[in-house]
Amino acid sequence: MSISKTYDSLVISSASTGESDLLVTLLSRNNGKIKCIAKGAKRSTKRFMNALEPFTHIDAVVRSSSGSGLSLLENATVREGYEVIRSDYKKFILASLCLELVDLWCREDQEEQGIYLLLLWYLSSLCGDRDGLLSTLIFKTRLLDACGYLPRIDTCSICNGPVQGRWIFYDPATGQPCCQSCQNGQNGYKISMATGMSVHFWQSQPLEKIFRLKISSLVAEEAWSYLKNLHSNVLERQPRAYKLVDRLFKQP
C-alpha cells in the first residue's frame, strides 16, 4: 500500500492533462524532481487555491503510485507565492527560463538539494530589488557548475597555464577555455577577460557576496551568450523560453 508524504517543494510547471487534471512537476528539497497528477485541479479551485502556479513554494502531499502510474498530488499548502515575479513581465520571463532549465537538467528521483537551494535563492533575489538579468546570469552559472559542466575559465584546458591577455578563447561545445598561444591562430569563439573573470567570480564566490561585482552591459551580453550556448549545447536543445527572453532584450 502506498503512503502519503509531505515534500517541501517548488512548482516547476503545471500542464493541463485530461478534462480536469493537472500534471505538476515539482523540485523537492530532499527528493529531487517529482512528477504527479493533481486530480480535478482545474475544476476545483478550492482544494489547491493558487498553489500549483509555477514558482510557488509549497508543502506538497504526494501519494506515490504503487504501480507504474504517476504519483497523486493530494494537497498543497503555499509557503511563498512570489507574486512579485508574476506581476513583472521581465522577471516572469527570466524566471520561466530558469524553471525550464531546472526541469531539463534534473532527473526524477535524484536528490538535487544544491539546485533546490539555488532556485530558492534565485526566486528570493528576483522578488527583492536585485537586477533580474544579473540574478539570472548568476543562477545559470551556478546551475551549470552544480551539474558539473562549467569549466574553470581562468585555466587553459590544453596547457593548464593561466589564461592571460585581453581575450579568452573557448570551445563553443564545451566552453573549455584556451590561452592565446594554444589557440594558435584558429578562428575560435572568444569572450573578453572581464566577462571570463565575471563568470569565474559567480562560480567561485559565496552567494552572500555574489552581488558585489558590478558588470557592464557588454559583459552581461557576452556572458549571456556564453552561458546560453553552453546550456543549449550540453542539453542538446535550446530551451523554448530563450525565444521570449531574446525578444525581450532586443527591444530598445
Ligand SMILES: [Zn+2]
Ligand atoms: Zn594554453
